[in-house]
Amino acid sequence: MDRLCKNNNFILECKDLKKSFKVKNEEIKVLNGINLSIKKGEIYVIMGKSGAGKTTLISLLGGLERQAEGSIVFKEQDYLSMSNEQLALLRGKEISIISQNLNLIPSWSAFKNVEAALIQTNMKKEERIKKVESLLNNLGLDRRLENLPSELSKGEQQRVALARALVTEPELILADEPTGGMDPNTAQGVLHILFNALKNNGVSLIVVTCCDFLLHTVQNEFKGGKGIFQSIRNIYSIREGVLYYIGTLEEFDSQKLFGGEFYEKYI
Amino acid sequence: MRNIFEYVLLELRRRKSRTLTNIFGYLLAVLIMVVLISIIITAHSAQGAVLEGVGTHFIAYVPLGEGEGPMAYELEVEELCCPRDYMEQYGDVVIALAEMPPDEGFFFGSVRTKILPSLLGDGRTRTIEKAEEFASVKAASPYLLFRLKDKDDGHLFTVGGIGPEMNKIAIHKSVCAPNNVVEGRFLEDTDRGVIMVGKSYADDRNLTLNDEIIIGQRSFTVAGVVDPPIRPAAADVYMSFKDATEVLNEYFNVHLMHNDFNILLVESENVYLHEEAMESVKQLIMGNTIGYTYGCWSPARKGLNINENAIWLLIGIIGLGTILLSSKTQYTSVIERRHDIGILKIIGWTNKSIVSQIVIESVFQSVIGGILGCIIAIIILLSVPIPELINIDVPGGITISWKVLGSGLLLALIGGVIAGIIPAFIAAKQNPAEVLRKV
Secondary structure: OOOOOOOOOEEEEEEEEEEEEEEOOEEEEEEEEEEEEEEOOOEEEEEOOOOOOHHHHHHHHOOOOOOOEEEEEEOOEEHHHOOHHHHHHHHHHOEEEEOOOOOOOOOOOHHHHHHHHHHHHOOOHHHHHHHHHHHHHHOOOOOOOOOOHHHOOHHHHHHHHHHHHHOOOOOEEEEEOOOOOOOHHHHHHHHHHHHHHHOOOOOEEEEEEOOHHHHHHHHHHOOOOOOHHHHEEEEEEEEOOEEEEEEOHHHHHHHOOOOOHHHHHHO | OHHHHHHHHHHHHHOHHHHHHHHHHHHHHHHHHHHHHHHHHHHHHHHHHHHHHHOOEEEEEOEOOOOOOOEOOOOOHHHOOOHHHHHHHHHHHHHHHHHOOOOOEEEEOOEEEOEEOOEOOOOOOEHHHHHHHOOOEEEEEEEEEEEEEOOOOOOEEEEEEEOOOOOOHHHHHHOOOHHHEEEEOOOOOOOOOEEEEEHHHHHHHOOOOOOEEEEOOEEEEEEEEEOOOOOOOOOOEEEEHHHHHHHHHHHHOOOOOOOOEOEEEEEEOOHHHHHHHHHHHHHHHOOOOEEEOOOOHHHHHHHHHHHHHHHHHHHHHHHHHHHHHHHHHHHHHHHHOHHHHHHHHHOOOOHHHHHHHHHHHHHHHHHHHHHHHHHHHHHHHHHOOHHHHOOOOOOOOOOOOHHHHHHHHHHHHHHHHHHHHHHHHHHHOOOHHHHHHOO
16 A cells, blocks of 8 residues: 555656566666656646657556556556556546647547547536537637548647547646647647646646757746746656656746756756 | 447448448348248248158058067066056967967068057056157057958958047048048047948948948948048058957957057158157167158158258358458458557547447448348348249248248347457457557
């Protein structure tokens, strides 16, 4: 039991998380002892270069992969003791994952893509329709309900993916490069929507991203501790499978370390 | 499950041509199966009727070999309820049979036969009841068939003692039936001292109704004249079983028990169980039993089976082919949807939901195909003159059986489950983490 979260403020805690892959009989260590505690309602940003282990970390935290060393405990439930079915239900109700490629089903309408996330909840059809329509309306997609993803702009697709992540009212959202491949304006818009959606409703967010995320959006927006991104209080970097705590956005900004020694060393 | 069904319909609509191909495959398979099986059943009953005309009856007896005892099998003394009396009386039979003149006594045609005791070897079970217990036997009757010499002119004639059985179908098929009466009436169970005579024997001996004739030491009145078609156990004179027993006991000075007999008349349940019935009865009686039946029955049945087996084989191949093709289509569909299935797993769909979706998709197509196949099969069977086309005479037209239609649907349903289950498990094995990495 000592591995379980005892502090009610922490909804997810992983300890000494290690993950390696075997490629042609060679063992490649991707995560090398990650320790991370996620507080309820807080935003965490984990920066890292390509291949640093960001997506693997998200896969493990989302219960998509189970073969790892260490422990991951979500609301007193140890992933290692849960079956694939239990983990799937956890994803369907309490944890949502947003990925860089959005992962919308191309042949389903925006509405169906979002509604699919509610299938495991036993919610009545009328309630489902009402909830999905309301959410998509709030995200400005009220005229796009029956459009296929291919008929939507990149930003609209991102909002559909966001709606799908929010519709189950999760306690934790894991976002893997949510603004990847977007121009700075679109990325900023998407982050605004994401952060606004989470504001005041106690949802925790873990965003893993390459450094461009902050360079192009957050830092420009964050001017003197104002704006929506000031709620980012936990910035980490991941390098060669090891997690480094950097600090709050304010601290990060004040250090002005981009391109400097710190950046070279940890990111 | 209802929620999943919405997504099943969504997927089926999305891949319209593949869905229609699968439905058409099942439609065709069920259609062919229902039509062919209906033809088999119709041909079966039509040909069964023909074969039953040939005969589903047979005669069992045990020939008396040189130096053999007269009983078909020996009873164990200690197992009999009244062993001493019984055996003493059979002792008389043994001696009497040994002393019988060569052309008189128990005969079937020219073969001298043994006595079949009314009780089996355990001394308690009635032979007839035991024979009728076989599923392949519809009815069995004891029959006394013996040959006597007329005391006046010395001519030989055969006497048939008709058993006092409730179900007389075996007698009617192998000996004679009420509709064979040409004069007078048929014998009844309560009749004593009256006989029926065969028409040719009556003509030969100038016998008419109410004539008195002496058989053994008794006088009998002619109550009826019968003219049966060719019957294996036909005799010149027919009397009640009890009268026949008494005539024999007096004539040969023996003490046959009341229901002992020398011929067992059997009616099989149907032509297809005829062989099994013969084998069962032979094993029941034991000894060197001979089952006499018409020779054309066996090749006719074998001929039927050849066609039937070929059709069953064809049905099996079609069914298997449909399932394999459908599996392949379903598998391809799953492979194409690997990414989508991975997405569904990421957003929380359980393996159970994914397996359900794939299997329901498969079953939905197979059941729709099955229903349409059944409907079209009914239309074809009702509108196409199949009996004329395949040259069989079916008075009531072709048979459409609900069981066949139900089986067609069931087969489609099972086919759908089999075709869907493997692709479904392959889909469920999809690792969602791979989808996350794909950019």
